[in-house]
Amino acid sequence: METKVSFSSLGNFFNNLGFSASTVVDPIGRVGGIWLLWDTAHVNVRTSSVSNQHIHATIHKEDYEEWVLSAVYASPNPTTREALWEELEMTASNMTQPWKRKNGL
Secondary structure, three states, X not given: OOOOOOHHHOHHHHHHOOOOEEEEEOOEOXXXXXXXXXXXXXXXXXXXXXXXXXXXXXXXXXXXXXXXEEEEOOOOOHHHHHHHHHHHHHHXXXXXXXXXXXXXX
């Protein structure tokens, strides 16, 4: 779901809910935006790649296998979206860990 608001306007709200860390791509105007929020007491997240269309991160939780999460906001613009597909294909060709994805659309 498009966030449509900047993270800074809600950051304290999420901190109060227990999300102590984040990787954020703010929207441009009222378009796009991706937020990846987590509680560092429960999970370790290492962000490896960020753009206005995706966040790739490795997720580690004690006693669980490490895996990769891709949070995606695919632009409605076909040319811009094509760049996302190229990025995802390159990521997939180098993937050695389990890969999960969360689609924004």
